[in-house]
Amino acid sequence: MENKYVCSVDIGGTKIATAIMEYPADGSVPHPVFEAEVPTEAQEGGEAVFQRIEASIKAALEANPDVEVLGVGIGAAGVVDPKTGAIAYANEIMPGWSGVQLGPRLREDLGLPVAVVGDVQAHALGEAHWGVGKGKFSVMCLGIGTGIGGAYVENGRVMQGFHGAAGHMGHIECSAAAGIPCACGRSGHLESVASGTSIGRMYDERFGRVDPSRPSVGRDVNDLCRAGDAKATEVIHDAGFALGASLG
Numbered sequence: 001m002e003n004k005y006v007c008s009v010d011i012g013g014t015k016i017a018t019a020i021m022e023y024p025a026d027g028s029v030p031h032p033v034f035e036a037e038v039p040t041e042a043q044e045g046g047e048a049v050f051q052r053i054e055a056s057i058k059a060a061l062e063a064n065p066d067v068e069v070l071g072v073g074i075g076a077a078g079v080v081d082p083k084t085g086a087i088a089y090a091n092e093i094m095p096g097w098s099g100v101q102l103g104p105r106l107r108e109d110l111g112l113p114v115a116v117v118g119d120v121q122a123h124a125l126g127e128a129h130w131g132v133g134k135g136k137f138s139v140m141c142l143g144i145g146t147g148i149g150g151a152y153v154e155n156g157r158v159m160q161g162f163h164g165a166a167g168h169m170g171h172i173e174c175s176a177a178a179g180i181p182c183a184c185g186r187s188g189h190l191e192s193v194a195s196g197t198s199i200g201r202m203y204d205e206r207f208g209r210v211d212p213s214r215p216s217v218g219r220d221v222n223d224l225c226r227a228g229d230a231k232a233t234e235v236i237h238d239a240g241f242a243l244g245a246s247l248g
């Protein structure tokens with residue numbers, strides 16, 4: 001067996017990172033043999049972002065003419081259509097990104113196999129194959145930040161679900177969130193009580209803003225909690241309890 005090479009792309013709201021990854025024949029952790037990064041400039045819209053992604057991939061392939069790249073693997077912001085690799089849904093952080101035919105257009109233009117999954121799904125696959133989930137049959141991975149993303153890997157494969165939203169833990173029902181509007185437009189979802197954004201909002205509702213000039217964010221409450229503040233500790237406890245109950 002020989003080492004294998006794949007072009008990997010991470011598409012986020014801030015940057016597009018491209019790499020040529022080497023997968024050693026002995027199964028050890030893959031590593032980049034080439035890396036590059038460009039700003040996403042998401043405000044320019046979905047088509048401009050697509051052009052930047054395609055140019056980044058072509059540049060990576062051209063910079064490594066001696067490497068036989070088997071295909072392109074992409075972890076993308078937004079919800080990915082599991083059947084085509086198109087972007088099924090994206091929020092306002094990436095305007096015009098929703099509906100971009102990412103997988104289909106890249107396959108046609110590059111003439112290579114192209115696999116597209118969500119960014120947290122890509123993270124989960126990495127953990128399941130080479131990280132904390134190595135050797136485990138099932139792995140649940142959560143991305144908790146401004147919002148809450150999630151992915152579920154079983155027997156080495158990420159479960160995407162018919163609409164590509166399997167494992168999106170942030171938008172499952174949570175009793176502690178009953179009646180609270182969610183960023184997705186519905187209400188009562190875990191993200192409304194356990195994301196960084198929600199932790200800031202809950203603190204402000206109960207105790208007033210940390211900095212009177214702006215709404216609090218998760219980091220503000222976290223900093224207070226680390227300093228031993230009882231009010232911040234209460235809010236983080238409640239967020240953690242809701243997260244644990246929903247996970248259970």
Ligand SMILES: [Zn+2]
Pocket residue numbers: 170171182183184185186187189191
């Ligand atoms: Zn929601």
